[in-house]
Every structure is written in C-alpha cells, then in structure tokens.
Amino acid sequence: VRWEPVREYEDIAYEHDGEGIAKITICRPEVRNAFRPETLVEISDALVHAREDPSVGVIVLTGQGEDAFCSGGDQRVRGDTGYLSDSGAKASVGRFHVTDLQVQIRRLPKPVVAMVAGYAIGGGQVLHLICDLTIAADNARFGQTGPKVGSFDGGFGAGLLAQLVGFKKAKEIWFLCRQYDAEQALGMGLVNTVVPVAELEAETVAWCREMLELSPFALRLLKASFHAAEDGLSGIQQLAHDTNLLFYATDEAREGREAYREKRSPDFAQFPRRP
Ligand code: 2NE
Structure with a gap:
C-alpha cells in the first residue's frame, strides 16, 4: 500500500491509501505511543477529516513501529487534575481528552479498525476496545495498569471490556493488572484475528477492502x-x-x-x- 500524507500533525501521521482507507498513526514510539492531550486532539481532528471525506470508507488506528499500539496516558504530563497540555494558559488545567475521543470513535458512522502490534496497555487498551474491529499482530500484548499507577477507566474500559470478555475476566484484567498475549486475547474475544507481525498491515488492509466492497x-x-x-x-x-x-x-x-x-x-x- 502506498500511503499518502493528508495533513501534517506533530504527534500523529494521517494518511490515505487513495482507495478508501484512512490511516491514523500515533507517532510517539519513545514512550510506547503514549498519548498526551495534544495527541488526542490531533487524532480527533483527523477523524473529523476522515468522517467528512466521502472518499474514505474505513479508518485504521495504529501506533508507529512494532513495539506498541499505545501505552495509554503519558504519565509525564499527568497532573493532579488530569492530563496537562504543554503550554499556555491550558497548561495548568487538567483534562481527560480521551473521553471525547472514545465517544467520537463510537459514534463515527464509518468502521474504525485498530491495527495492534506490541503493547496495547492502559488507555491504549481501551482505545482498541472502542474501535469496531481489532487486527492483532502475534507480538501484541494487552493489559491494564490503572490500579498500579493510580488510575482507572470505569466507562468503556470496564463496561465494554466486560461485554467482550465477560465480567469475571474483565475484573481479572483490571484487578490483577496482568498482561495477555495475542492468542489469549483472541481466545477471550478481545480481538478479531491474530497474524504474524510482518503481515499485520496487509491483513488489516484486506479486511478494510472487504468492508469497502459492502454497502x-x-x-x-x-x-x-x-x-x-x-x-x-x-x-x-x-x-x-x-x-x-x-x-x-x-x-x-x-x-x-x-x-x-x-x-x-x-x-x-x-x-x-x-x-
Ligand atoms: C507499555 C509497557 C508495558 C512497555 O514496556 P517496555 O519494557 O517495552 O518499555 P519501557 O522501558 O517500560 O518504556 C519505554 C519508555 O517509554 C516510557 C517509559 O517510561 C520508557 O521511558 P524511558 O525510561 O526510556 O525514558 N513510557 C512507556 N509508557 C509510558 C506512558 N504511558 N507514559 C509515559 N512514558 C511511558 C510499559 O512501558 C508500561 O507499562 N507503560 C506504562 C503504561 C501505563 O501505566 N499507562 C497509563 C495507564 S492510565 C491511562 O492510560 C488512562 C486512564 O487510566 C484513564 C484515562 C486516561 C488514561
């Protein structure tokens, strides 16, 4: 696939394949693609663009590199009132921008596919849960860390997870903060398929193209x-x-x-x- 950049951002890449697929990539590999408020604002902007663009039928959300899809909120900018933007008057006002993004993905009237290589941890795990489908690489690892780092996601993070994997398993995931590999995730219904990491993008694009053939x-x-x-x-x-x-x-x-x-x-x- 030849991805063409559509708009320039600082924390993400936003590209189209020219045949109906938009791809949004979190580009912060130095922190395992953790998101800061600016990252989420940029993803939200790209999603609006992809929604409004009639040439786009399916959106892929992913992380740069093979080490991580996303490791959740950037703990370096976590303040006492939420996550902090890095400059200006907003710097001292904490927020949970991810709430709006979760709702936006859920309400977006086009399929959103999570393409997961490496870690989908904490808020990163919740982001993939929110997506309509998840294509996982065989090196994917899923888990929550909230109770380890003094946080939790009780909305989609708990409720949607429980719908997917059942209440006992969802409570295990949150209460023990273990990590689960791709095959375990497939077994519990957390992802749609698992493929070798080298085939992740090709497989994801194939799934997207199947959907693009449909009404x-x-x-x-x-x-x-x-x-x-x-x-x-x-x-x-x-x-x-x-x-x-x-x-x-x-x-x-x-x-x-x-x-x-x-x-x-x-x-x-x-x-x-x-x-
Ligand atoms: C993701 C994981 C398991 C990866 O482990 P590993 O061993 O592959 O990498 P390492 O060495 O831990 O991380 C590499 C660098 O990335 C930073 C690390 O601090 C490290 O930095 P340096 O030492 O090289 O300087 N890094 C990784 N994740 C980060 C993060 N989230 N924020 C800032 N820096 C991060 C392992 O790194 C891990 O467990 N990461 C933390 C996951 C986590 O606790 N996430 C936050 C959960 S809370 C949340 O996401 C949330 C919420 O609960 C509610 C609302 C919104 C958000």
Whole structure:
C-alpha cells in the first residue's frame, strides 16, 4: 500500500491509501505511543477529516513501529487534575481528552479498525476496545495498569471490556493488572484475528477492502444499531437521524417540505398509512 500524507500533525501521521482507507498513526514510539492531550486532539481532528471525506470508507488506528499500539496516558504530563497540555494558559488545567475521543470513535458512522502490534496497555487498551474491529499482530500484548499507577477507566474500559470478555475476566484484567498475549486475547474475544507481525498491515488492509466492497449505509446503520441500546438516547438519536436521512428522500417527507415552502397545507392523504 502506498500511503499518502493528508495533513501534517506533530504527534500523529494521517494518511490515505487513495482507495478508501484512512490511516491514523500515533507517532510517539519513545514512550510506547503514549498519548498526551495534544495527541488526542490531533487524532480527533483527523477523524473529523476522515468522517467528512466521502472518499474514505474505513479508518485504521495504529501506533508507529512494532513495539506498541499505545501505552495509554503519558504519565509525564499527568497532573493532579488530569492530563496537562504543554503550554499556555491550558497548561495548568487538567483534562481527560480521551473521553471525547472514545465517544467520537463510537459514534463515527464509518468502521474504525485498530491495527495492534506490541503493547496495547492502559488507555491504549481501551482505545482498541472502542474501535469496531481489532487486527492483532502475534507480538501484541494487552493489559491494564490503572490500579498500579493510580488510575482507572470505569466507562468503556470496564463496561465494554466486560461485554467482550465477560465480567469475571474483565475484573481479572483490571484487578490483577496482568498482561495477555495475542492468542489469549483472541481466545477471550478481545480481538478479531491474530497474524504474524510482518503481515499485520496487509491483513488489516484486506479486511478494510472487504468492508469497502459492502454497502456503506448498511455498515453505518449496523454500527449505530450495535451501540443504540448501550448508548441510550444518544444511541437511539444516531439511529433515528440515520432513518431521517432516508425519510427525507421520500415523497411523503418532500410533501411536508414543499408545502411549507409554498405556504400551503400539506397533502399527506396521498400517502398510504402503512400497516
Ligand atoms: C507499555 C509497557 C508495558 C512497555 O514496556 P517496555 O519494557 O517495552 O518499555 P519501557 O522501558 O517500560 O518504556 C519505554 C519508555 O517509554 C516510557 C517509559 O517510561 C520508557 O521511558 P524511558 O525510561 O526510556 O525514558 N513510557 C512507556 N509508557 C509510558 C506512558 N504511558 N507514559 C509515559 N512514558 C511511558 C510499559 O512501558 C508500561 O507499562 N507503560 C506504562 C503504561 C501505563 O501505566 N499507562 C497509563 C495507564 S492510565 C491511562 O492510560 C488512562 C486512564 O487510566 C484513564 C484515562 C486516561 C488514561
């Protein structure tokens, strides 16, 4: 695959293959691709671009190199009120930017695939959980460190993990902070497949291309459907407005719009009341 850079960032690379795949790479290998607030803001910006670009059908999220997908929050910029940006007035105000990113990935109406080589640890493990699919290299290692380093992710990090691997296993992962290799992760339903690290990108691209052959709107509706119950009214809203996208194209909805514009009463009697 020939990846073409789309936008320049400091902490990430954002590239397209020109055939429907966007790739976002965390480029902080010196800290095992840990994220600082700026990293998350950049990923979020690239995701907006990929969402808005009609030529993009699938998004891959990964980490630079073979040692790590992501090792979670950068502990060097962790303050007493959250994670700190490195300059300006914002420097003293801690945040959890990752919350917004997690929700953004979950609500994004295109499939997001985590391509994991090496460590997916702490907040990095949660990032891959949030992605729709995970393709793991045989050197991938998964785990949580929260209770070791004085942190936790109780939302998606606990709840979504429990949905995937069951409550006992999820509690084991969090309560013992062990690491699990790729085959163990596959066995517990944490990842979709495991391939030799040298084949990771080719396999991920093959999965993406399979999805690119399929109906984008059906994939969009399916993603929203998978999340609707869990996400409550926000999830239902996504599905409802996806329905609205289709409803607007019907003669019945058009009649409402045209009647308003023409300042007349709408004639909905011409449309069947469906059983
Ligand atoms: C990832 C892991 C297991 C890798 O181990 P190893 O042995 O391959 O590498 P090493 O030597 O530990 O790390 C290489 C360099 O990367 C830094 C290390 O400090 C080290 O730096 P130098 O000694 O070379 O200067 N590094 C690695 N991870 C970092 C991190 N997250 N922040 C800052 N520097 C990091 C091993 O490195 C590891 O266990 N890392 C820590 C994982 C961790 O505890 N992450 C934070 C969990 S909390 C979180 O992510 C979170 C949350 O719970 C809630 C909200 C938001 C975030």
